Amino acid sequence: MEEVDNKQVIFKGYIERPPKETDMEIKVSKIKLRAPKGSGAILVKNLYLSCDPFMRGRMRDFQGSYIPPFVPGQALEGFGVYKVIDSENSDFKPGDLFSGLTGWEEYSLICRPQQFRKIQPDNIPLSYHVGLLGMPGFTAYVGFFEVCSPKKGEYVFVSAASGAVGQLVGQLAKLHGCHVVGSAGTSQKVDLIKNKLGFDEAFNYKEELDLDATLKRYFPQGIDIYFDNVGGEMLDAALLNMRINGRIAVCGAVSQQSLSKPQGIHNLFSLIIKSIKMQGFLQHNYLHLYPRFIEHVISYYKQGKIFYIEDMNEGLESAPAALAGLFSGKNVGKQVIRVASE
Amino acid sequence: MEEVDNKQVIFKGYIERPPKETDMEIKVSKIKLRAPKGSGAILVKNLYLSCDPFMRGRMRDFQGSYIPPFVPGQALEGFGVYKVIDSENSDFKPGDLFSGLTGWEEYSLICRPQQFRKIQPDNIPLSYHVGLLGMPGFTAYVGFFEVCSPKKGEYVFVSAASGAVGQLVGQLAKLHGCHVVGSAGTSQKVDLIKNKLGFDEAFNYKEELDLDATLKRYFPQGIDIYFDNVGGEMLDAALLNMRINGRIAVCGAVSQQSLSKPQGIHNLFSLIIKSIKMQGFLQHNYLHLYPRFIEHVISYYKQGKIFYIEDMNEGLESAPAALAGLFSGKNVGKQVIRVASE
Incomplete structure (x- = not known):
């Protein structure tokens, strides 16, 4: 199978200050749009990526937190909305939409999907699955x-x-x-x-x-x-x-x-x-309450009782500046990157 | 009725640092060993007084805490064990022993007894009622x-x-x-x-x-x-x-x-x-648990499973130095003043 270009946001190395745009770089690598046979993995196309302040903690060389640091030279990781392209995992079917941890790149091979949730067709903006509903x-x-x-x-x-x-x-x-x-x-x-x-x-x-x-x-x-x-x-x-x-x-x-x-x-x-x-x-630590949360918040949202302000940047190229901007309050509302249309 | 001498530890004035011995002075005033008729008050003889770090907060001119500041020129106040001498309050009988808030003096007229507990005859040291059991x-x-x-x-x-x-x-x-x-x-x-x-x-x-x-x-x-x-x-x-x-x-x-x-x-x-x-x-804020606490701790104490170390000073004259000593760790165990024998 042919390989395609895969634009990535690469983490350059550990820092002890808030991230700057230059701590990341855009790189284009190649990827096969296929999950390896029998691997249990999935190959996804990323649609939206979320910029969250907790990601700064993963840019430090510190192992004592609840989540390990990023690996220098590899793409950052964060919450995103993705579409399954190929699957060797029976929980995921091609065409399905999920939110969960994914790479900061156009396509990701996810070996052990983490914190993922299937997105049901609904009239709620897809990006809200990493914000209001995420x-x-x-x-x-x-x-x-x-x-x-x-x-x-x-x-x-x-x-x-x-x-x-x-x-x-x-x-x-x-x-x-x-x-x-x-x-x-x-x-x-x-x-x-x-x-x-x-x-x-x-x-x-x-x-x-x-x-x-x-x-x-x-x-x-x-x-x-x-x-x-x-x-x-x-x-x-x-x-x-x-x-x-x-x-x-x-x-x-x-x-x-x-x-x-x-x-x-x-x-x-x-x-x-x-x-x-x-x-x-x-x-x-409170995931048992997630169903109740979703029910309440979706109901409030559909009744017009809740708004959610997003700050949407276009394209992976905009991601490093958007992430860095969180730490000076540049974002107005939830900072999201649109990587691709569905 | 005749008046008797009443030795007191007087609070001299507000401070913004930890107390020193010289922030208090010993004074002898006169007191009638009688509760005024119909007043609801009690007249008590103080046996033990407790030195507690929270008392420092009452030596500041600050009204925002859970307990008001001391009044300059008057005796300090703290937890103590006292014997009722005269009573115009049906909850208190002469000869009864109580622990509760009282004055730093030999005899106190207590108008509205606060946080008091009747001490039942028991083979637990009386002073423990302001420490282990207080x-x-x-x-x-x-x-x-x-x-x-x-x-x-x-x-x-x-x-x-x-x-x-x-x-x-x-x-x-x-x-x-x-x-x-x-x-x-x-x-x-x-x-x-x-x-x-x-x-x-x-x-x-x-x-x-x-x-x-x-x-x-x-x-x-x-x-x-x-x-x-x-x-x-x-x-x-x-x-x-x-x-x-x-x-x-x-x-x-x-x-x-x-x-x-x-x-x-x-x-x-x-x-x-x-x-x-x-x-x-x-x-x-947890006083509903006090009966359970007393039951547990007395039981442990009587089984020899709990010890309680006291640092006992003799006489009201020793009280100012004992209170000041708390803030440099001079006390070894719970700091108590013995004012009088029963």
Whole structure:
């Protein structure tokens, strides 16, 4: 069988700072559009690829995390939507669409498909399967409902509130009857958070000189739930403004990604005097809740009660810049790469 | 009715550093050994007073905590064991013994008795009602069982492990089938932790240059539960050594008490990559569990399965130095003041 060109985004080598476009390179290799006989593998065509902040962790030479680092010289890996071209695995049929971990390339040979889900024909945009209905959406759902145990009427603060996770957290909190305030880093994002996503309030943290005072202004009664996507100074300020029995879901620390040594958090004494729970979590420990999540979120989406903002880049060539852009907040909403049309 | 002398430990004024002996002064005032008619108050003779690190919080001019600050010019207040002398409250009879909040003085008029518990005649030392069976013991119990959700065979690390709380945490963890290591600041304490309290291992943190390396040595498999009584550098090192799904009970930050601005904690990213729960808690939110705690701990104590180390000072005059000594680790075990014999 003939080989075809396969454009790839290659990981050049380990880094100890946030990724730059030049840490990746585009390369064209050759691939046979065939899964080896008896291998159990599948050969897929990638349609959408997801840019997620957790991918930075795989660009470090550190084995202690829940997922191994990338291999220098090989294509990056991430969540994507793909179409099966050839299959030696009875769970996958040519023509079927799946979301799951795949390579940052046009075609991937996937030997042991991971975290894959079959996509049923539906009138939901295909790319949403790596966003609203994928890892970020599920992270928002389990982080908010399982880690934060929200009650109606509680005061909820969400940082990076227009991001892939934050935008859904805030909307779920509103639907749950909470008072919700979000922060972001541009006035365009603040506008989206208030006017498109329906948060009660939003502010641009870059325009605030004293985050403690800012939070006191937006939360005169204090914060019951802080869904933390950024860490750093915002976390420290939120700690000072939590209410008794408050909960902090620690979902990301994107503000710390640009530093080689993370900033110190100084206000942990609040945990003691206010009986606060602060919890890190990984969505893949809650997979038993995935069916319930899908049912709820699809229902809300079809009723027009939930929106999902995407930042869509065209073509694999745009992927390195899009991934790097996450760490300076360049993306507006969930960052996705369209690799090919169906 | 005649008045008698009443020796008191007076709080001189608010401070922003750990207490010194000179922040308190001994004064003798006069008191009638009578509860005012119809007042609902009780007049008590104090037998034992408890020195607890949380009292430092009440020496600050800060209203946002769970308990109000002390009033300058008046006696300090803390947990104690007292005998009722006169009562205008039907729950209290002269001659009865109680533990609860009382003044740092020989006799106290208590208008609204708080957190009091009647002491039944028993062969347990009276002073244990402010230690093993009091707030510190109950803090150990709910912190370990409710906040840390321990499982048999798990790896448990306790800092300030010979202290009022830590010594019971470690013994409960051993009885629960955990592997337990403690840290303390003198070789005498390390010896007690290993040989009297029966921890598997203990170390003197002041002799260690690199706490991360130390913890890796004592926990080659990592830490499932860290019962944190100290905060600061030890917490930062523990964060690096936690296992997936680890739990950190944040019980105190005594290492930070001597600093005006607390040290930064830099390793909170561990919460995310290892799904760690870090929780502050206050024992008084778990009072429904108090009867179960008393039953368990008294039973263990009577079977000789639990020891409780006390550091007993004689006389109210010794109280200011004893309280100040907590913050430099001068006490060996639970610090108590004997004010009077029964």
